[in-house]
Amino acid sequence: MLSDIEIAQTNAQQEMWPITQVAAKLGLTAEELELYGSAKAKITSEAQVRAQKQAPGKLILVTAMNPTPAGEGKSTVMLGLGDALQRLHQKTAVALREPSLGPVMGRKGGAAGGGYAQVVPMEDLNLHFTGDMHALTTAINTLAALIDNHLQQGNQLRLDPRRIIWQRALDVNDRGLRNIVLGLGGPKSGVVREEHFQITVASELMAVLCLTEDQQDLKRRIQKMLIGYNVDNEPVFVHDLHAEGALTLILKDAIKPNLVQTLEHTPVFVHGGPFANIAHGCNSIIATNLAVRLSDYTLTEAGFGADLGAEKFLDLVSQHLVTSPTAIVLVATLRALRYNGGQPLAQNKTSDLAALRRGFVNLKRHLTNLQAYQRPVIVALNQFADDNPAEVELLQQLCQELGIAVHPVTVFRDGGAGAQSLAQSLIDLPVTTGTIKPIYEAKTDVVNKIECLAQKIYHARKVNFSPTAQKQIQELRQQGWDQLPICVAKTPYSFSDNPHLLGAPTDFELQVTAVVPKLGAGFLVVLTGNVLTMPGLPAHPAALDMDIAADGEITGLF
Structure with a gap:
């Protein structure tokens, strides 16, 4: 089978629609788009205001069991499911996080689908896209520069250099920057202090962008960001530094959601990208709210396992949305089940019914946890070519004992055609209303x-x-x-x-x-535990296999 980038390039050359045509499927006009070439665009604030008059459609949350280090295709399943709903004549949109260059150049990739269920233009999306990540990185480091300049220029706020909590950022995995010393080189080079870089997607400013409602809310949230403490142990905020205006200005375009398409031309809003293991792990509420108002079905994902991304989506993010999820799709693979049952990662293509049965406890716990939020839950089994039918049957039996339906999907190979059973089951679900109740009481210690x-x-x-x-x-x-x-x-x-x-x-x-x-x-x-906010590169980073030819053709990008 062709690689992801070969599939994307072949499709893009033959069938990718102008983004204006994709936008028209959602009722967006050309005047409501800010074009970045012919294949991607940002949505204007005027379009967002107009959409607020429309009633929201149904929102489907896609999450997963605890993954293996190899990844299990949650984004691929979600995109293929969006294509399947569209094939069933449903007005559908997808809301997805933006890729970070850290995992793209590292090992895991951009989490924007794969095979015949992915977002295009694939090269643009996984590299610089519309510049949102660069704008965020610039804003983060501008604030850091203003803080250190304030220390150098007299420190009127009496900031304690030992208690500055704002950190610089880079959208690359660079373990060498986790712990460094700034200001070396004499008095003109600044105040000597310890500093700790984090990856851009782990920064609070990324979370702020993804949770904000509009530009004024963005500025208000930036004002409230804590940068450190003064020598009297009093908190110091961005508004004390008068930096909120400049930071909001840097992000004036990044706040607008981006529109692209799947290989089957399903509209995809790609905006924001906080990591789920170190941040809240969901795309922006601006993009999600816009998608649910412009479509009958919106699919959005929560990062990593349901204990991380889904919990944060349901307890944190859903409180900011115009509608709560009506159903939850939990992605599982036989490989991940066997891995959680003790099968070594190197043997993850080998059938083992006993390991699968042992590993089912992981999936069962996720299902039980999710049911506590009082929403219907369906299991999507992301199938691989080497899956054993006996294992598929065993998983269906185990889930049936819990009253949970399992729908095998083959979207990596077949696109939207590989998830039509799952899509129909979502259409057939009774309507669930009411807001999500968080698992804990907010007004407690x-x-x-x-x-x-x-x-x-x-x-x-x-x-x-x-x-x-x-x-x-x-x-x-x-x-x-x-x-x-x-x-x-x-x-x-x-x-x-x-x-x-x-x-x-x-x-x-x-x-x-x-x-x-x-x-x-x-x-x-x-x-x-030992969670890190600045990841490192693996022994053989994916970047070492990437190249661009004289004619501009890109290779090795997964």
Whole structure:
């Protein structure tokens, strides 16, 4: 079979529609688009205002069981399902996160589909797209530069250089920047202090962009971002530095959602890209709200396993949307089930009914967790060519015992035709109304929220707080910030904070290492285990296999 980029290039040369034609399927006019060439566009604020008069359609959340390090195709399934709904004559849109250059150049890719269920133009999307990531990186580092310049120019705010929490960012995996020292080279080179880079998609500014409602809300949220503390241990915010205007200006275009298409011309809003293991893991509410108002069915995904992305979507993000999900699709693979049942990753193409049965406990827990949100849940089995029919039958039997339907999908090979059974089952579901009730009470102490999540979603026996986390929690209480929602950063490979503790562990203790206020985003980030906010590159980065020929043809981009 052709590689993803070969499929995308072949299709683009033959069949990709002008983006104006794709937009027309949703009732968007050419005047409501800001074109970036013929194949991609941003949606104007005027179109967003007009769409607010339209009643929202149905929203479907797509999530997954705990994945293997190889990835299991959740985005591919979602895009193929969007194509399948369109084939069944439903007015459909997809809302997807933007790829980050970190995993694109690293190992995992841009999470924008694959095979015959992907977004085009593939090369543009996975590289610079419309420049949103660059704008975010620039805004993040502009704020950092203004902070260090303030220290150099007299420090009227009396900032404590040891307690500056705002970090620089780069949209590349660069472990060498995790811990560095700034200001070396004498008095003219700035104040010497320790600094820690993070990847752009882990920054609070990315979360702010994805949770904001409009440009004025963006500015208000930026004003509230905490940059550090002064020598009297008082908080210092962006508005104290008077930097919110410049940062909002840098992001004036990045705030507008992007429109592209699948290989089958289903409209796809691609906007924002916070990592789910270290941020809230969902595309922007601007894009999602726009999609649900312009379509009858909108599909959106939550990053990584349901214990991370789906929990954050349901507890955090859905509170900002004009409608709540009417159903949840949980993506599973036989490979991931066997991996969670103890099968080594190197053997993930080998059939093993016993390992699958053992690993089913992982899927079962995700299903049970999701059902607590009182929405219908359906399992989408992403099938590979080497899947054993006996294993498929076993999975269907195990899920049937729980009253859950399983629909095998083959969208990687067949596009939308490979998910029509799943699409029809969503159409046939009875309408579910009402807002999602978060798993924890927002107006409770931060420790209570963490322990509630650890018990109800992760099923931990106990939560341990490091001395650093305990001190930070006390400061949160003193500042009155302890009742904000929480956003847990942890490994995606396990319900626990240990990536090697697979299946459905219960007898473990969750280690909380830090609790950091993200006041612009409106939540507290709870760091657990050894999670990193600046990933590193693997032994053989994908970047080493990429190239561009003299005629401009790109190769090796997955």
